[in-house]
Amino acid sequence: MTNRPTVYVVDDDADFRKSIVRLLRLSGYDIASYESADELLLHLPDSGPGCILLDLNMPQMNGLELQKRLEAMDVHLPIVFLTGRGDISSSVKALKAGAEDFLCKPANKHDLLEAIERAVNRDQKMRKDRAELASLRARFDKLTRREKQVYSLVLAGKLNKQTAYELNATERTIKAHRHNMMHKLQTRTVVELLSFAERMSTLAGAHKGPAPIDGEPPPYGTKGYCPQVQ
Numbered sequence: 001m002t003n004r005p006t007v008y009v010v011d012d013d014a015d016f017r018k019s020i021v022r023l024l025r026l027s028g029y030d031i032a033s034y035e036s037a038d039e040l041l042l043h044l045p046d047s048g049p050g051c052i053l054l055d056l057n058m059p060q061m062n063g064l065e066l067q068k069r070l071e072a073m074d075v076h077l078p079i080v081f082l083t084g085r086g087d088i089s090s091s092v093k094a095l096k097a098g099a100e101d102f103l104c105k106p107a108n109k110h111d112l113l114e115a116i117e118r119a120v121n122r123d124q125k126m127r128k129d130r131a132e133l134a135s136l137r138a139r140f141d142k143l144t145r146r147e148k149q150v151y152s153l154v155l156a157g158k159l160n161k162q163t164a165y166e167l168n169a170t171e172r173t174i175k176a177h178r179h180n181m182m183h184k185l186q187t188r189t190v191v192e193l194l195s196f197a198e199r200m201s202t203l204a205g206a207h208k209g210p211a212p213i214d215g216e217p218p219p220y221g222t223k224g225y226c227p228q229v230q
Contacts, residue, residue, distance in 0.1 A: 005120045006030040006050035008077070010040050010066070012058045016105070020053065027113055037061035041069065045077055049127060051100065051119035056083035064093055076126065078119035082107060133203040136196065139185050147181040150174060154181075154190065155197055 007029045011017050014035065021031045030050075034040045037058060045052075052070075056063040063081055070077070078100040095102060100122060101115040143151060146167070153163045160178065164171040187193045 003048075004028065004030050005123070006032055006045070006048055007116060007120075008040065008045055008050065008052045009033045010035075010037060010052060010058075010063075011055040011082070012036060013055070023109065023112075024053075024116070029116070037063070037066035037069075040066065044073070044075060049120060049124050051078045051080060051116060051123055053080050053082060053116065056081050067099065078122050078126075080112075080115045080119050082112075129203050133200065136200040136203070139196075140200065142184045143181055144177075147177050147184070150177045151181050151185075151193075151197075154178065154193060 007024050009017055009020055009024070009031060011020070012035055017033050017035070021033055024031055032043070032045070034043070038061060040052075054063045054066065061069075063079075063083075067079055070079075080100050081102045082105055083102075084105040100119040103111060103115060140148075149167060150163060153166060158166070160171050160174050163169075163178075164174045167174065169177075182188065182193065185193065185196055187196050
């Protein structure tokens with residue numbers, strides 16, 4: 001078994017695929033090569049780290065269409081687009097949809113390897129963030145409905161007496177709920193509780209503040225980098 005990142009090359013040009021595969025293998029990556037978008041969809045990437053090197057202009061299903069399909073299928077490997085007929089409109093669409101980079105053929109070797117390295121690094125960071133978010137949410141999901149209400153009011157700066165009044169409960173009962181809530185979230189102080197809430201909210205893609213109690217927070221997102229295209 002290997003822990004090396006895998007680059008999934010999708011391009012209908014056989015000669016190009018052959019040369020790219022050789023370059024990337026010499027650069028230390030594992031490679032999976034496909035001649036069409038449909039072929040990739042039939043052999044979806046596994047759970048390991050990596051990225052997709054994707055041709056924009058292909059018959060039947062083009063690169064932008066494949067990007068949308070993968071997003072719908074919850075496959076979030078970063079994508080580096082390559083095209084022989086680059087245009088600003090396509091690059092903007094790809095990058096707004098989350099592509100890592102958009103390069104024109106023949107791509108400079110240094111630029112290509114740099115883009116792939118960025119994509120792989122982003123994938124590894126996103127995997128780490130998703131794992132951390134899952135851990136935080138698992139703790140949060142252990143809270144009862146009442147404990148979630150106490151959580152929300154503590155984050156709002158309410159004292160036990162004020163929380164008891166708002167929830168129509170005794171202060172002693174609120175203290176017990178607060179103790180249980182802090183224990184389940186593995187926090188010991190209000191400062192740690194605020195840090196927990198802010199971290200969960202940040203990882204979920206929110207701008208600021210604690211994660212909402214009802215409903216899912218916005219999905220974690222990233223900003224694309226838009227290079228010049230010919």
